[in-house]
Amino acid sequence: MTREDARALDRADPLAPFRDRFALPEGLIYLDGNSLGVLPRAVIPALADTVQRQWGERLIRSWNEGWIDAPQRLGAKIAPLIGAAADEVIVGDTTSTHLFKALVAALRHDPARRTIVSEAGNFPTDLHIAEGAVACVAGTALKVVDRADLAAALDDDTAVLLLTHVHYKTAERFDLADWTARAHAAGALILWDFSHSVGAVPIDVTAAGADMAVGCTYKYLNGGPGAPAFLYVARRLHDALANPVSGWMGHAEPFAFTDAYRPAAGMKRWLVGTPSILAMASLEAALDLWRDIDLTQIAAKSAALFAILAEAGAAAGLPCVSPTDPARRGSHISFRHDHAYEVTQALIARGVIGDFRAPDVLRLGLTPLYLSHEDVWRAGEHLRDVIATEAWRNAAYAERNAVT
Amino acid sequence: MTREDARALDRADPLAPFRDRFALPEGLIYLDGNSLGVLPRAVIPALADTVQRQWGERLIRSWNEGWIDAPQRLGAKIAPLIGAAADEVIVGDTTSTHLFKALVAALRHDPARRTIVSEAGNFPTDLHIAEGAVACVAGTALKVVDRADLAAALDDDTAVLLLTHVHYKTAERFDLADWTARAHAAGALILWDFSHSVGAVPIDVTAAGADMAVGCTYKYLNGGPGAPAFLYVARRLHDALANPVSGWMGHAEPFAFTDAYRPAAGMKRWLVGTPSILAMASLEAALDLWRDIDLTQIAAKSAALFAILAEAGAAAGLPCVSPTDPARRGSHISFRHDHAYEVTQALIARGVIGDFRAPDVLRLGLTPLYLSHEDVWRAGEHLRDVIATEAWRNAAYAERNAVT
Structure with missing residues (x-):
């Protein structure tokens, strides 16, 4: 892959026009849109008006002029990105709070089933919140097992299987339909976390028959730092599941100001x-940017961007920990290096922003909406050079915090 | 009280210079700052920079350049408004979510105590959330009693007394120190909701010895629609109480990405x-506006504004349901009228925005930072006229929603 090859890909890229819709900083190659998406230009006038x-x-x-319906209106705009109906998604709260509500509700759904099953090494808040959820439903427990043992862990005590669709570190992707079917075969519900997949890969909860899902909107959806998360519940479960954090906005008549809680429909x-x-x-x-976007084009460009960095990483001798099959991964690429933290810092010093994930992973996000093939090719050249010259040995130390 | 009297009060008003710090719409007398505070001009450049x-x-x-510490930094800015230490307050989530966390934590604090006590007619979300909290701690219950029966309801089964400091409808104010002492005398914790009092009346949680508090920031604090709420926990309880919604941001080391939850200190x-x-x-x-503000001046001006509307309401023959003693109320005034909804609409049609609270209350908020005595005097004249001419009989019907 040469620079000219990358430019040729850019000339043929149907998503290339979207780049101008984002305020990309000069001189930066931003490979961290899987952590915090770039500012869409349309946000500036929208916020000024608001x-x-x-x-x-x-x-x-x-x-009365649009605010009160925002959670439903934004939910309807996210719905097509996950294959849901407009009235099956709502926006508000954080991913963590949505996880808590959904998990407690799932644990109460069938009193004969007492266990949440999830994966060791799942994104931490998923497991932390699951710990909190089981503490709120007497007699329930959390079972955390390695990916290889998940199928065997499902049994007639499983209330809900909690899986993150795309792994935050490795980019490994679970098969949505397959794992939904496995949970259902065991008689359990499934709760998907789409934080690292929504806007990055095609998702169809309806085709998969998924029960519930949550997702982050400040990564591939570019909603802004700490943007509110979404919750999906399949319509067939709308009346059967109840929100344990029973606040007034979820009341059937919030402005009737009655003492007793009565959950709203839907x-x-x-x-x-x-x-x-x-x-x-x-x-x-x-979200309004996504009206015009074909997710299969997103997936195709993601695969092309991945291939560029995979080639550069291989040339640098870096082990890639992300799957080679595009259908089995999300839209980032991760490399293992004993000094991954320093390599990340050395890249940042050159204007290539990726991130480090403990203990030894360099993670580079591939966001097809605003990255060009040439951007990614240049990042690959920097990566090869940082490794070849051992420039990472001089990397300045900075704080390790970064919100994924 | 004449218009000239009101103008004389404005000339002597030490808070008058603050009016220019707000973007007050032309031609509007806004008496709903107790529901949604007015836009501080400083928000516009701050948001543009952000x-x-x-x-x-x-x-x-x-x-790493300020975002990660925002919850603590903003908490420290709220702390002086409630008499807390800088490290006893944190900002994030909604009032409802904070209530949920604090109530579940309080119910788990002493397993021998199984009851939340609160007041019938408390702000709905407080009671709704309390219902949700008891459902998360096996064997606990919610006891909701009339204000007159609260003292008698406290006993050795009471885990926590949940009171809203200033009543959203009537503006009645509980004595902070007195009721904190009553809860403690019964061996219970107390959780205060300051949503309708913070920024409206002086508060001193330290002098009162209060245990926990929550509060809204989009009313008298003018943080913006749906601005994040705050939680106060007395330092002596920092290690003893745990957050049931155990998300990663509350982890001791969120970026260590460990599977097991370990709560942060403080x-x-x-x-x-x-x-x-x-x-x-x-x-x-x-919040930065409040650095220069003396809360005793806020309270004094609030009392003066109240007196103007109380006089107008009395002249119109409207029963006032708010306490006459300034020390026993917040910073709004409420009148009863069989057609309070229509009266509210008639005032809105004249550019005087207050709100209706079911079933029969007209509520008018008094925000000393940006209202002049003359504004309030003019509102009083409109009120007298609407009642005298029965203009409310022609009031157009509009939706009743309004977020308090």
Whole structure:
């Protein structure tokens, strides 16, 4: 792969026009959009309108002029990205809070089933929240097993199988339909975490028959730092599952101001408190970009970008820990290196932003909406050079925090 | 009280200069700042910087340049408003979610105590969430009693007394120290909801010896629609209470990516998921206004504004349901009227925005930071006229939703 090859791919890229819709910083090759997506230009005027006109001028009246329905309206905009119906998705709260609500609800669904099954090394908050959920339903437990032992762990005590669709570190992807069917065959519900897959790979919860899902909107969906997360519940379960964090926004009549809680119909019952309208406005502008996007083009370009970095990594002698089959991975590529932290820092010093994941992984995100093939080719050249020259030995130490 | 009297009060008002720090819409008398506070002008550049520079240019690096500490930093800015130490308050999530976390933690604190006691007619989400909390701790129950029966309801089974400091409808205020002492005398914890009092009346949790508190930041603190709420836990309880919604942001080492949850020290353990940084940025700019404000001046002006509307309401023959003693109320005034909804609409048609609270209350918020005495005097004149001419009989019907 030469620079000219990469440029040729860019000329033929049907997604290339989307790059201008993002405010990409000069001189940076940003391979961390799987952690925090880039600013869509449309967010700037949308937020200005929300702050200055809707809040500043319309004030409380704005609740009746679009704010109160934002969780459902944004849910409907996410729905096509996961193959759900418009009324099966709602936005608000964090991924962690949605996980908590969904897991407690799943544990209460069939009192004969007492166990959450999940994967060791899953994204930490999924396991942390699962610990918290079982503590809220007497007699339940969390069973965390290695990926190879997941199938055997499912039995007639399993209430819910909690899986993250694409692994945050390795990019390994579970087969959605296959694992949904396995959970159902065991009589269990399945709860998917799409944080590292939504907007990165095609998803069809309806075809898979999935029960519940959560997902992050500040990665591939570019909703902004800490943007509100989404929750999907299949319509057949809407009446059967109840939100344990029974706040007034999920009440059937929040403005009747009654003492007793009565859950709303449909997805509205999963709301808790008043969501941040500024966060919602940013996310909505980011989601509107996706109206015109074909997810199969996203997947195809992701595979092409991956191939460029896989070739560079191989040339540098770096072991790739991500699957070679595009159908079995998400949209990032991870390499193992004993000094992965220092390699990450050396790349950042050259304007190539990826991230380090403990203990030994360099992770590079591939976001087809705003990265060109040439960008990724140049990143690959830097990677080869950093390894070949051992430039990482001089990398300045910086803090390791980075919100995935 | 004449218009000239009101103008004289404005000339002598030490808070008058703050009015210019807010973007007040032309031609509106906004008496709903107790529901959604007005836009502070400083929010506009703060959000522009957060979006365009911090997110747009610095991207993921901003997590290490101020974002990660925002919950603690904003907590420290709220602390002086409630008499807490800087490290006893944290910001993030909604009031409802904070209530849930604090109530479940309180129910687990002493297994011999199994009951939450609260007040009938408390703000709905407090009671709804309390229902949800007891369902998460086996063998516990919620006891909701009339205000007159609260003292008698406290006994050696009481785990926590949940009170809203200022009542959202009537503006009645509980004595903070007195009721904290009553809860403690019964051996119970107390959890205060300051949603309708923070920024409206002086609060001193340290002098009162209060255990826990939550509060809303989009009312008197002007943080923006759905701005993140705060949680206070007295330092003596920091190690004794644990967050049931055990998300990664409350982990001792969130970026160590370990499977097992280990709570952080101090208030950090109460965090759940990644908070909206845009919501935080707006709130922080709003909070910075309070550095220069003397809460005793707020209370004195609130009392003066109240007196103006109380006089107008009395002249109109409207029964006032708010306490006459300023020390026993918050910073709004409520009147009863059989057609309170229509009266509210008639006032709105004249540019006087208050709100209706079912079934028969007209509620008018008094926000000393940006209302002048003359504003409130003019609102009083409109109120008298609407009642005298029965203009409310012609009020157009609009939706009743309004987020308190």
